[in-house]
Amino acid sequence: MNTQQQTGQEMVVGQVEMTLREKGRSRMAGNTIAFLRNHAPFNKMQPDALQRFAEKAQIAFYPAGSEIIGPDAGNVRYFYLIESGKVQARQAGEVTVTEYSILSLGAGEGFPIGAVTAGRPSTNVYLAVEDSFCYQLPAEDFLALVASSPEFNLFCTQYIASLLDQSRRQLQLQFAQRASEQQTLNSPLAGIGSRSPITVAPDTPLRAALETMSEAGVGSLVVAGEDRKAVGVFTRTDLLDRVVLAELPLSTPVGEAMTPSPFMLEEHATAYDAMFAMATHGIRHVLVTDAEGRLTGVVSERDLFSLQRVGLRQIRQAIDGAHNVEALQQAAADVRQLAFNMLAQGVGSEQLTQFISALNDALTRRVIQLNLEKHAFDGIDWAWLAFGSEGRDEQTFSTDQDNGIVFQPPEGASVDALKQRFLAYALDVNKDLDRCGFPLCKGNIMASNPQWCLTLDEWKEQFGSWIRQPHPDALLNATIFFDFRPLFGKAELAEAMRRHLLALTASNPMFLRAMAKNALDVEPPLGKIRDFLTDLEPDHPGKIDLKKYGSRIFVDVARIYAMASGVHNTNSIQRLRLAAQRLNIRADEINAVLEGLNFIQLLRLQHQYLEGEPGKQGDNLIDPETLNELDRRILKESFRQARKIQTRLKLDYQVN
Amino acid sequence: MLGLKKFLFRGGAPSGLSEDVKASLDAWRSSHAPALEELHFHTRYLVVDIVSSGLDPEKDQLLAIAASSVWQGAIQPDDTFYVDFSTLDGEGAAVDRQLMAFLLFAAKAPMVTYHVPYVGGFLQRAYKERLGLDFQPQWVDMAWLMPSMFEDKGHTVMPLDQWLEIFGMGGGEGRRDAMANTLLLGRLFQMLLVRAVGKQIDTAARLVDESRASSFLRRTH
The missing domain is CATH 2.60.120.10 (Jelly Rolls)
Structure with missing residues (x-):
């Protein structure tokens, strides 16, 4: 019976039906394929x-x-x-x-x-x-x-990548609008110049008015009644022409010496209107009023000039030519402004973070150089090291200092004495960097900490002990210190550290596995039901920490693959690109991952620039509900890329 | 026993049927036809086309059947059927099984075709001769329904190719195979269903009625 069925001669009806359904399906498929x-x-x-x-x-x-x-x-x-x-x-x-x-x-x-x-x-x-x-x-x-x-x-x-591209352009548009509001002559006068101009009543005696000017250190006064409606201005030119030359007694009310009917514009007039008025009427001040004509501010010629954009070249010159920390402070502020402009002009996050890093490097080098005037290390090989995000060229503006020193004591020299000199020097540098807007590291990962001001051999020993005994602290340190980069001094010392590190990791596979396990502790905040998990940070309900649950995932994976494949670079994008080549990961696959990382970085930058208060450190907490629909989609896709690369890591290192 | 069956079922199954075909046929006969009161979306329609050696169902040979279902708003690739009799050299038992397999596949669903007298005629003769079965499914005849649903496009019965031309589905050079034809019919049928719903013909029962009425009206008036 069985043999008969198998010959196909005696298939029962049910089997024939299955066969003929199969034929139907393949005919229809042929039609579709055409x-x-x-x-x-x-x-x-x-x-x-x-x-x-x-x-x-x-x-x-x-x-x-x-x-x-x-x-x-x-x-x-x-x-x-x-x-x-x-x-x-x-x-x-x-x-x-x-x-x-x-x-x-x-x-x-x-x-x-x-x-x-x-x-x-x-x-x-x-x-x-x-x-x-x-x-x-x-x-x-x-x-x-x-x-x-x-x-x-x-x-x-590629289709999804083109969505990413579209979103980036959309983002740039927002920046351009914001930038033009802040930057160009189209911005309303309400945001420019002095908000609380000094005023005096018209019957104020000249002597009292001049004393007020002198005390406040200003060159002009607004003369206004109790209703805060301006009736005139009194400037140094008036003092010369109408008081001194006219020999007017100082008891005269200021109202008789002022220039009456001052030029006024309402708050929503633009900087351009003010500039045009100044050029037309030959004046240097424009009074700003509210809709009822009450004085709310004064815009001077100087205020308008400061609106002009800061350029890359000017900042570099300012940094390199700076002779004190004060000059560098101004340059640091300009770097932020320029970075903002560049974001507005459509520079991607990869280039932008590198650019910020480049200027910050220049700034840091200048601080290091300036302090060398007080501390000399002639004849000693040493280098200033940057760690963490600075070491990876991935700085945003909420980055504090992570630095250290490596030095090579000359034959017969006392290591201890030399170390004390470096520590004193490093303390000065750390303080100056803080004044320039790089806050001191809360975890004290700074060159002024004796733990991180080491000789080449001590560094090698330190790296070795972390790798041989990968307990939790060692793994945490590895994520910071293994991303090192020489900023100043003898780069060869850093190279020697790197070669040592890569040789160590290559011979300790258990270490990379421990790193992989560590890197998988945090997962991207993708929800099973909702798009995003926003309750991971108890102190910030409804928000996602884009660093902790976003970029760090990519950065951690990049570090492991870089060490596993002997990549010397510290930048995560370069690490992933190079490691992918060496590990035979398909280019389109890794590009999708990089797009994901870039998008998260761009969102972080956007958040820090657009939502951070001026002069305050921005955070990485975003509320996905406030993103537009496309950004949400792409953020979700970016997190999926994070999950994808974590899955890969999990498989490669057999971590469960 | 066999004699009794023959008596009960109008001529009955020819005595040469193998056991499995007989069993399947019995099971098929006692199975229930699906209710036709459901909306189109929930009704499994079977679109059928055939290949024959000529146009006369009484003399010419049925060579192939191609069928595909339309349900839940789409032509379903998982629910298609194709049988080619020409390769079997009339080998009796195999043909019986294949015809029976088509009955199982169809499962008494309403059938849609273009020109019921032609397609239905060939099928009827085949089932009569081979399985002793009077094959009378619920037919929906597109040839008659198209002009009554698409009065704006054409108001007489005309060849299928002309309808395909009107809807921009023609253009294929040379002969189409039966499955390609079935799939084109399936597309036209989906378009027709949209029109039918617009005329309150929203269940299979109503569509079958409308098909009968339109063919009767047009044939007799």
């Missing part, structure tokens, strides 16, 4: 991948005017590929988050790639504008295809 072959990216896909698509793709009709999917339809269940007709993608809600508000799709175009990849509702409404037929591939088959077909994967990855 269509797919005419459209990218399917025309480049392998036959088995095409077959998989075709065997699962349903054909559905959407009459003109019907909605195919939209935000209210719940999680997207299909990937749609238009076979014929026309479909319009429209942004849901009032805020436009991508460049387009309406996008028309035709035969051969697919949607919604982002939503079906992420398994969430579509943010766009997709409307059939003509009678349309779509192939619809169930979400699980779509994901399986993404996983199995490199061509299809690349297509979808």
Whole structure:
């Protein structure tokens, strides 16, 4: 009986039905493949991948005017590929988050790639504008295809990357607006110049008025009544022309010597209006009033000049030419301003953080040099080291100091005595850096701490003990100190440290495994039900720490792969790029990861610049609810990339 | 026993049927047809096309059946069927099984085709001769329904290719195979369903009625 069935001669009806269903499916698939072959990216896909698509793709009709999917339809269940007709993608809600508000799709175009990849509702409404037929591939088959077909994967990855790109441009637009408000002559007078001008009443005697000017150290006064409506200004020019030369007694009321009917503009007039008025009327001050004409401020010619942009070259010159900390303080403020402008001009986070690091390096070097005037180390090989984010060239503006010194005592010299000299010197440098806006390190990771002012051999010994005994403190130290970079002095010493470190890690696989385990302690805040977990920080409900749960995940993984593959760089992006080459990780895969890291860094910068109060350290806590829809999507995708690279690490190091 | 069956079922199954086909046929006969009161979206329609050696169901040979279901708003690749009789050289038991397999696949669902007299005629004869079965499914005839649902596009019965041309689905050079035809019919049928709902024909029962009425009206008036 069994043998008979196996010959196929005597298949029972049920089996025949299965066989003929199979034939039907393969015929229909052949029909679908004929269509797919005419459209990218399917025309480049392998036959088995095409077959998989075709065997699962349903054909559905959407009459003109019907909605195919939209935000209210719940999680997207299909990937749609238009076979014929026309479909319009429209942004849901009032805020436009991508460049387009309406996008028309035709035969051969697919949607919604982002939503079906992420398994969430579509943010766009997709409307059939003509009678349309779509192939619809169930979400699980779509994901399986993404996983199995490199061509299809690349297509979808690039599509999502283009979303990232769009979001970045959108972000730049916001900055440009903010920058132009703050920076250009279009800004309203309400934000410029003195907010509390010194006023005197018209009947004030000249002597009292001049005493007031002298005490306040100002060159002019506004003369105003009790209603705070200005009736005139009294300046040094008036003093010369109308008092001294006219021999007016100092008991005369100021109202008789002032220039009456001063030029006034309302608060919402622009800096340009004020500049134009000054040029037209030959005046140096414009009074600013509210709508009722009450005085609220004064704008001087000098205030307008200071609005002019600061340039990179000027800052470099200012830094290199600075002879004291005060000059460097001004330069540090200019660096922030320039970084803001660059963000507004569309510089990406990778370049921007490197740029901030470059100028901060220059500033730090200048502080180091200036202090060498008081401390001489002639004939001694030494180098100033930067650790942590500074060591990785990834500084944002909320970065405190992390530094140390490595030195090589000459033959026969007393190490202790030399160390005391370096410590005294380092203390001066640390204090000056603090004054320039690099706060002292709370964890005391500074060159003035005897723990981190070491000879080359001591550093090697220190690294060795951390690697041989990877207890929690050692692993924490590794995440800070292994990202070192020489800032000043003999770079060869740092190179020697690096070679030693890489040799040590290569011969201690258990250490990297311990690092990997440590790096997996924190997971990206992706929720199973909600998009994001926002309750991870008890002190900040509703917020996500973008450093702790975002960039640090990438940075930690980058460090491990860099050490595992002998990469000398400290910058996370360079580390991941180079390590990926050496470890044969596909370029498109690593690029998606880097896009994710860059996006999180950009959000951090944005947060620190746009929301931080001037002069105050920004934090890394963002409320995802305040992000626009596209940024939320991309943030989620970026966290998914973090999870992806963690998963990879988990597999590579067999960490459970 | 066999004689009794033959008597009960109008001629009954030819005595040469193998046991498994007989058992399947019995099971099929006693199975319930799906209710036709459901909305279109929930109804499993079977779109069917055939290949034959000529146009006369009484003389020419049925060579192939291609079928695909339309339900839940889409043509379902997991629910398709294709049988090619031409390769079997009329090998009796195998043909019986394949015809029976089609019945199992169809599961008494309403059938959609273009020109019921042609498609239905071939199927009826095959089932009569091979399985002794009077094959009478609930038919939806697109040939008659298209002009009554798309009066704006054409008001007479016309060849399928002309409808395909009107909706921009033609253009394929040369002969289409039966499955390609079925899939095109399936597309037209989905378009037709949208029109039907617009005319309050929103269940399978009503659609089958409308199909009967339109063919009767047009044939007799």
